[in-house]
Amino acid sequence: MSFPALVLSKQDQTVSAELTQLTTKDLPEGDVLVAVSHSTLNFKDGLAITNRSPVVRTWPMVAGIDGAGVVLESSNSRWQVGDRVLVNGWGLGETRWGCLAGQLRVPSEYLVAIPETMTAHDSMAIGTAGYTAMLSVLALEQQGITPASGPVLVTGATGGVGSVAVAILAKLGYQVTAVTGKTSEHNYLTQLGAAAILPREVFAAAGKPLQKEQWAAVVDCVGSHTLVNACAQTRYGGVVTSCGLAQGMDFPTTVMPFILRAVRLIGVDSVMVPIALRQVAWQRLASDLSADALSLITAATINLGQVPQYAEQLMAGQIRGRVVVEIKS
Numbered sequence: 001m002s003f004p005a006l007v008l009s010k011q012d013q014t015v016s017a018e019l020t021q022l023t024t025k026d027l028p029e030g031d032v033l034v035a036v037s038h039s040t041l042n043f044k045d046g047l048a049i050t051n052r053s054p055v056v057r058t059w060p061m062v063a064g065i066d067g068a069g070v071v072l073e074s075s076n077s078r079w080q081v082g083d084r085v086l087v088n089g090w091g092l093g094e095t096r097w098g099c100l101a102g103q104l105r106v107p108s109e110y111l112v113a114i115p116e117t118m119t120a121h122d123s124m125a126i127g128t129a130g131y132t133a134m135l136s137v138l139a140l141e142q143q144g145i146t147p148a149s150g151p152v153l154v155t156g157a158t159g160g161v162g163s164v165a166v167a168i169l170a171k172l173g174y175q176v177t178a179v180t181g182k183t184s185e186h187n188y189l190t191q192l193g194a195a196a197i198l199p200r201e202v203f204a205a206a207g208k209p210l211q212k213e214q215w216a217a218v219v220d221c222v223g224s225h226t227l228v229n230a231c232a233q234t235r236y237g238g239v240v241t242s243c244g245l246a247q248g249m250d251f252p253t254t255v256m257p258f259i260l261r262a263v264r265l266i267g268v269d270s271v272m273v274p275i276a277l278r279q280v281a282w283q284r285l286a287s288d289l290s291a292d293a294l295s296l297i298t299a300a301t302i303n304l305g306q307v308p309q310y311a312e313q314l315m316a317g318q319i320r321g322r323v324v325v326e327i328k329s
């Protein structure tokens with residue numbers, strides 16, 4: 001059976017993204033075939049589709065690091081035809097054909113059941129970004145942070161990870177300070193539950209190794225000087241999670257926050273997370289992210305043909321929240 005797919009190809013140093021028809025027999029090995037109804041546009045998809053960073057390691061590549069849909073065929077007893085499933089990471093869209101396509105074939109152990117109360121569209125409105133926000137919150141909880149610990153800083157707050165982190169933390173009772181470069185989106189962040197908003201410029205340049213202690217915890221999505229300054233402002237014994245590099249992959253810090261204030265820096269990865277933690281994260285997303293917040297966060301629902309144009313906008317920092325891709329075979 002044929003289906004549409006966004007295929008990235010490389011010739012010499014030029015990468016092209018083209019909407020192509022593939023057939024089921026083109027797909028890689030795997031014991032479950034999924035009819036993908038929804039995917040999404042994440043920062044990493046933007047990097048791959050616009051060729052801003054070497055995300056794709058084998059060519060040609062079907063783009064898309066996450067997707068949701070129903071099982072079409074399964075030779076594994078864990079999944080039955082018709083089961084609603086989602087998948088993200090595991091190298092999809094990087095080393096293995098991904099989800100911006102009508103069909104996906106994967107090993108059964110990659111898949112997670114979509115929580116009962118969630119539609120496939122909602123699961124991709126959350127997508128890898130929202131799930132990474134939940135992993136960051138779970139990491140803070142695991143380190144003993146509670147709403148009583150004190151205020152939490154979220155950087156890159158109008159982005160996918162940041163928006164979901166603000167909404168979840170606020171719903172859980174945390175006092176959230178959001179950092180954003182978008183002055184036009186203060187109302188949005190307040191609606192998501194931010195108690196205070198700071199401009200991105202405050203964190204963007206090199207600062208002192210130790211600054212006034214303010215945050216019990218930080219969810220950082222942008223790296224570079226912002227992460228350094230956030231660590232320098234974290235209270236004694238506080239926790240900082242690091243998942244992103246929207247400002248840069250550098251980390252020009254000193255050891256001072258760690259050795260004088262016992263600040264803990266916790267790395268958050270979404271790609272190779274064991275399945276048990278994925279299941280916990282998705283169940284918590286079903287309970288701890290309100291429907292109102294998710295609808296506010298969902299910036300647009302687009303079709304496969306619109307993906308390259310939206311990828312450029314995402315990379316230019318022009319998109320607030322999340323973009324869902326609806327796939328019609």
Ligand code: NDP
Pocket residue numbers: 042043044128129132155156157158159160161162179180181182200204221222226242243244245246247248268269270271314317319321
């Ligand atoms: P988005 O593009 O949706 O959001 C990124 C946000 O960062 C922007 O909206 C903007 O927020 C802020 N930003 C952009 N450029 C800069 C800059 N130069 N300096 C400071 N802030 C900036 O991306 P996501 O939220 O989906 O992802 C955020 C980061 O997390 C990315 O780096 C992504 O690669 C990473 N990530 C990592 C994962 C992992 O497994 N570790 C999984 C998912 C994402 P504002 O305008 O509000 O300041």
